[in-house]
Amino acid sequence: MWAGQCVAACPAGAFRLPGENACAGCDAQCASCANGQSTGCTGCPSGGLLLPSTPASSTGRCMASCPERHFAQADHPSGPRCVPCHASCASCAGPGANQCLGCPEGALLHQDHCRADCPPGFFGCHPARQCRACPDGCTACEPFDGTSCASVCTACEDGRFLTAEGRCEVSCPAGQFRQPGGQLCGPCHAGCRTCEASAERCTSCPAAGWLDYESRVCLQAGCPAVFAAVTRPADPAGPGPDRVCLPCPEHCEACTGAADAELPAGVPACRLPAADGPLSCTLVAGCDRCVSGRLLHREPGAPARCVLECPPGFFADQEAAVSAIPACMACPAGCLACLGPLKTECTEWSGLSPKSRLAIGLGVGLGLLSLLLLILVALALIYFSRRRKASPMAPKGDDDVDATVLNTILELSLPGSIMVNIGADFMPLTDSGDLGAGTQATVTTQMTLFQNEVALMWLLRDVPNVVRLYGYSDAPPAIVMECYQTDLSTLLQSEIPLDTCQLLGIACQWASGLEAMHAQGIAHCDLKPGNVFVMQRPDGTWHAALGDLGTSRNLSEERSNALTSAIPSLNALTARYAAPEIGRAHGTWHAALGDLGTSRNLSEERSNALTSAIPSLNALTARYAAPEVFMAFNRKQALPKEACLPADMYSAALLLWETLARQSPWEGLGFEEILANSVGGARPDIQEAISPERNPTLQASPIVDLIQLAWDSNLHTRPMAAVFRQKISMALAMHG
Incomplete structure (x- = not known):
């Protein structure tokens, strides 16, 4: 019975009441049912899904969608319904374990399976309950933290490197x-x-x-x-x-x-x-400055390098003029070996040297002159022979006298000789023994001082810029030496015009003489303008030479000398020029050093046939004396041997200053004032020597530093005579 009518079967949406012939309506959710309850549905309206009460039950509840752990099976024989997932799945697309779409807590979904952990190359993203692939290049990784699904690598593929940030890179990043x-x-x-x-x-x-x-x-x-x-x-x-x-x-x-x-x-x-x-x-191949003991050598097209010795064609300049750096400097063109930048300093030429060519020319000229003289002598002998035959009563010794006079005239007429009148030019020694030594100082050292000068002049007879000895006489005591026109002091105080190049040339000459003396172990000890002799050559150039070696000292302990065996210590002091260590030492046109009466031979092993004992004394020219010379003079003690050469260099500095300034140092000052200035460190104004009005080209030359170093109060900082001469040569080369 349904709706007051008898029906063969209950219609859709109704069910037969148990034990009765009547139909009752299903629950509103059901399309068909077995009872009127909401869980008694056997079919659902279109779009609905039947969720059986139990997996084996044919009745259940109609749902719009399936609950957790179920999936919708639309093609189920009994109609669309919710089917349970595999037990490992929290959600799924089918009943199998490989059909999971989601996993329960604690499990991770990987390739439709729920797993306890992830395979290699994956990490567990627990917030999403999934296994996710590691970043590129990682073979293993882990979650960055527990709140996100970011990861960091823990191992990398071959050829990749694990960075501190947990990435696998082909190289490590900066830092x-x-x-x-x-x-x-x-x-x-x-x-x-x-x-x-x-x-x-x-x-x-x-x-x-x-x-x-x-x-x-x-x-x-x-x-x-x-x-x-x-x-x-x-x-x-x-x-x-x-x-x-x-x-x-x-x-x-x-x-x-x-x-x-x-x-x-x-x-x-x-x-x-x-x-x-x-x-x-790219490593640096060249150099700007070398360590001590090495020289900077530059060649065109090659980097500068440091060498122990300069190659052929170069000379060692211990303080190169431009940079004050020890370096190898080029010799003059055509010179294979040299001592400095000037042609006169070349020691080996690629062909004939200028001196050799000059020597050949002079040789030929002198040969012709000698031939002419021989012809004259022969003619003279023929003449006298005929006279003797014509005058048989003539005295027998006249020929010898005439020949002697002829030979004497011939010798004294040769270049460089001096005409000497023994009666007028020399005076026998008195008992007091006063002997003039040099142009300034008077030294009472009897014959020994005279013999010292002779001995040292003989030792230095081949040095071009030291006055040449021709001979001497013991009785009366006399020295015959090379003739010069004047001394440097007179020349500098004269009105003769001298340009910077000429002044430097003169200085270079007397410095060369001093260098040669020091190389022989001899200190001049009285270096000043009055002891530098000059003469003007026919071509207008000037030649200078050192003289007055009477108080010079030979400092070498290993050289022998046929003239001297023991020369006493003495300090020759010309106050304006003496170095601090001597009380102040002394100083130099052709220019040559002369007046060696106070020079010192510092050798203790050099024999001397003339002198056996020379008394210790200090000869002082205050203007040129070094501080240490003044102190030794005041103590009445001989200057120590090791201070003699530095004392010369102090005097050389004052002498170079006077040569360039053309005025005397300490002009107008007395002995005590000069002593106080010297020992106290005061020096003449360097600008007087290099002023633009006087020598404008010397402002950027090495002369300024050279003078200041040479007259430094510390004798150990003063340059050697070789360096002193070399710097003057360099300034001359730069100027010329």
């Missing part, structure tokens, strides 16, 4: 390095911008740092002394170094200038292929 023996990147030291092999081995530095290429340390204070500071573009632009300290070559202590010349400004000096890779830089 990290490849740790040896693995695929891990370690952080660089805080002082490095990039590094290689270890945290402390920097390959580039932060913005203010300099990379020491040798030690691979970043420096904040700049490059050390033996490195070149090079600033160039980085290569590559990011990690590469742009400020690097490149080591100088061996034996070089400064090379920044060489590096700037060798490395183009816009080209990187160093290359860093990768931030963690090895660094390679």
Whole structure:
């Protein structure tokens, strides 16, 4: 019975009441049912899904969608319904374990399966309950933290390196390095911008740092002394170094200038292929200044290098004129070996030297002259022979007298000789023994001082710029020597015009004489203008030579001398020129050193056939005396042997100043005032010698430093005579 009518079966939406012939309506959710309850549905309206009460039940509840752990099976034989998932799934697309769409808590979904953990190459994203793939290049990874699904690598594929941030890269990024023996990147030291092999081995530095290429340390204070500071573009632009300290070559202590010349400004000096890779830089090949004991040698087309000895064609300049750096300087053109930049200082020529050519010319000329003289002598002999035959009563000895007179005239007429009148020019010694030594000082040393001068002049007889000895006489005591027109003091005080080149040439000559004396171990001890003799050559040039060697001292302990065996210590002092160590020492047209009466032979082993004992004395020319000479003079003691040569150099400085300034030092001052100035460190005004009005070209020459070094109160800082002469030669070469 349904709706008051008898029906063969209950219609859709109704069910037969148990034990009755009546139909009742289903629950509103059901399309068909077995009872009137909401859980008794056997079919659902279109779009609905039947959820059986139990997996085996045919009745259940109609749902719009399936609950958890169920999936909708539209093609079910009994109609669309919700079918339970596999027990491992929290949601699924079918009943199988490989059809999971979601997993319960604690499980992770991987390839439609729910698993307790993820396979290699995946990590567990627990918030999403999924296994997710590791980033590219990782063979293993882990969650970055528990609140997100980000990951970090823990292992990398071959050829990749694990960075400190947990990424696998083909190289370590800037600030990290490849740790040896693995695929891990370690952080660089805080002082490095990039590094290689270890945290402390920097390959580039932060913005203010300099990379020491040798030690691979970043420096904040700049490059050390033996490195070149090079600033160039980085290569590559990011990690590469742009400020690097490149080591100088061996034996070089400064090379920044060489590096700037060798490395183009816009080209990187160093290359860093990768931030963690090895660094390679272009090393500096040249040098600016060498270590002590080495000389800087420059050749065209080649970098400057440091050498022990200069090659052929160069000479060793211990303080090069332009840079004050010991260097090898080129000899004059055509010279294979030399002592300085002037042609006169060449010791070996590639062909015939100027002196050799001159010598050949002079030889030919002198040969012709000798032939002429022989002819004259022969004619004279023939003449006298005929006279004797014509006058048989003539005295027998006349021929000998005539021949002697002829020979004497011939000898004294040769160049450089001096006409001597023994009666007028020499005076026998009195008992007091006063003997004039030089042009200024009077020394009471009897014959020994005279013999000392003779001995030293003989020892130096072949030196071009020391007055040449021709002979001497013991009774009366007399010296026959080379004739000069005047002394340097008279020349400098005269009105004769002398330009800077001429003054430097004269100074170079007397300095050469002093150099030769010092090389023989002889200190002049009274260097001043009055002891420098000058003469003008026929071509207008001036020749100068040192003289007055009476108080000179031979300082060598290993040289023998046929004239002297023991020469006493004495200090010759001309006050304006004496070096501080002598009380102040002495000083030099052809110019030559003369007046060697107070010179000292400092050798203790040199024999002397003339003198056996020369008394100790201090001969003082105050204007030129060094501070140590004044002190020895005041103590009434001989100047120590080791101070004699430096004392000469002090006097040489004052003599060079006077040569260039053409005025006497300490003009108008007395002995005590000169002594106080010398010992107290005061010196003549250097500008008087190099002023633009007097010698304008000397402002940038080495002369200024040379004078100031030579008259320094510390005798150990004064240059040697060879360096002194060399600097004057260099100034002359620069001027000429």
